[in-house]
Amino acid sequence: MVFLISKSKRKGKGYQFTGKVPILASLKDFPAFKPHILMIKYILRAICCTFFVVISHFSIAQTTFCNPMDIDYKYNFEQLNEKISYRSGADPVIINHKVSGKGSDYYMFVTIQGGYWHSKDMINWKYLTANRWPFEDMCAPAAVSVRDTLFLFQSTFESRPILYSVAPEKGIWEFYNRWTPRLPKDIGPWDPAIYHDPDTDRWFMYWGSSNVYPIFGAELDHSKKLAFKDQYKAMFWLNQYEHGWERFGPNHSDPFKPFTEGAWMTKHNGKYYLQYGAPGTEYNVYANGTYVGDEPLGPFTYAPYNPVSYKPGGFATGAGHGNTFQDNYGNYWNTGTSWIGYNWGMERRIVRYAAGFDKDGQMFANTRFGDFPHTMTTKKWEGKGDELFTGWMLLSYKKPVVASSVLDTMSAMKITDENPRTFWVAKQNKPGETLTIDLQKEQEIKAIQVNYSDYKSDIFDNKPESVYTQFKILTSNDGKKWDVVSDLTQEPKRDRPCAYIELAKPVKARYVRYEHIYVASPNLAISEFRIFGNGFGKAPQTPANFSAVRQKDARNADLKWEKVPGVIGYNVLWGIAPDKLYQTHQFWNDEPNVFELRALNVGVPYYFAIEAFNENGISAMSEVVGVK
Secondary structure, eight states, rough: OOOOOEEEEEETTTEEEEEEEGGGGGGGOOOHHHHHHHHHHHHHHHHHHHHHHHHHHHHOOOOOSSSSSSSEEOOOOOOTTTOOOOOOOSOEEEEEEEEEEEEEEEEOOOOOOOEEEEESSSSOOEOOOOOSOOOOOSSSOOEETTTEEEEEEEOOOOOOEEEEEGGGEEEEEEESSSSSOOOTTTTOSSOOOEEEEETTTEEEEEEEBSSSSSSEEEEEGGGTTTTTOOOOOEEEEETTTBGGGBBBBBGGGGGGGOBBBEEEEEEETEEEEEEEEEEEETTOOOOOEEEEESSTOOOOOOOTTTSSSEESSSSSOOOOOOOEEEESSOOOEEEEEEEESSTTTEEEEEEEEEEEEOTTTTTTEEEEESSEEEEOSSSSTOOOOOOBOOOOOOOOOOOOOSSOOOOTOOOGGGGSSSOTTTTOOOOOOOTOOOOEEEEEEEEEEEEOOOOOEOOOOOOOSSOTSSSOEEEEEEESSSSOOOOOEGGGGGGGOOOTTTEEEEEEEEEEEEEEEEEEEEESSSEEEEEEEEEEEOOSOOOOOOOOOOOOOOOOSSSSSEEOOOOOOOOOEEEEEESSTOOOOOOEEEEETSSSSSSEEEOTTOOOOOOEEEEOOSSSSSSOOOOOOOEO
């Protein structure tokens, strides 16, 4: 910014104005104005310094992220006639799109969003709308990057076009294939995935979403605009009688026949990993599994270590129906769908986890502390990505809360129970409403996550000028003197239903306050106010007497351990070898210390261990227990 003042020459007792010059560069030219200009200079300097201090206090080049993803999830229109309004996002596909001479960017496509997201760093995502988009929107879309072109295709039971773009960052899409061939209505292609084999230049499609039909596959003919080249055929069916994790219901407890859906193909070291989601999106055990083959259409063999991505415990439960992709450093990631399900059964959020393949070709996704803050890598990581976990622990679990107001029985204590389906509601949605958490002792606070709920919302039109989120975060040591540590009014307006705030620097405080500014919904409803950082005490002891006993039904095992005083929770780690404990099931300390794990595969030996965690850190892992 350049401030100008008229320049003059002395003429008698007055001045003759001749032009304009920058004020701070022309002081010597008009000494008579010197006192006034110096005053202006000091005022401007003070304003600039104050502005810089304010901005630098709140702004940070964010380096961490936290599940569920902090994006502007769109309000769903599917229940418009029933007057049920809610934000949602599911069935994610993230594509690393490399363009010659322009580098690589990330594009994310999600069910019923009216558009898609673009990112250069996988932390900051910009929402885009397209010049061409289905009237009925995109459900579980397929996307693939081939050379300089990005292809996109919707779930359908009818004939629909394949779109392509050479400028997806501008929202410009054209028709690649105006009509795909019709398939029998009951089989799709619904939940499709398009795969291009870079080694053979062959194209394939996989699809399926059913508790009756299998995952299907077919080769596509590139010379005929990706029409089906040959007859489609079945790839595999679910088998809940031998694969415990494929059973339906909460913790695999429902005998109803499970669903398979969300196909995705990844090629690694010459092997084809055909992935799928099961057993149902509306349960905590929604997961991704894989079959492995030597050819893109099989035959495929069930991976005995399934599920690949599994997160049945914690705040963001469910990890199924996503995709696997590589970042710019060669690291693998696995995306998935986490369940909310309060306003509607399909109310969901997006999660992503470090993933990969070990030296034996075993595919895995790392969900340990999967909804705690993680560092976004800028290099190739080692092992299974444990180094991405920041070590920032959950400080807010079941801590006392005071609200400025409460509507009916919507208690403020529900914002610290780590349950996305319970929430606090203020009497009015107005600026100044507050939530104050007492951490009960001084802790070092490093990040905040605020998760909103759409209680009795009436929004169906995603207008950015009215649908946005603003609040302030304040901290205090005595509950009287408060410091603002984050202020979203200082940032561009956008909707943040799962707002994640990484503080510019750690803050030592006992009290943390949310001060409301704005949400578009008629009600101010918050499901979880999560505080992350570290305490100043000791990490907990390792739980004693941990045991795992396989039941007669080999799909199940009974787990048991001794509780450790003062801990927040436990992670049961398990897998098919002592050095392959890739699965994690998180439990809270106020839950029972016995659990029936119903996610095992028949005929596969397993190994288990446990660790405890509190606000200060994580215990050493217990000895590994093996069961046949």
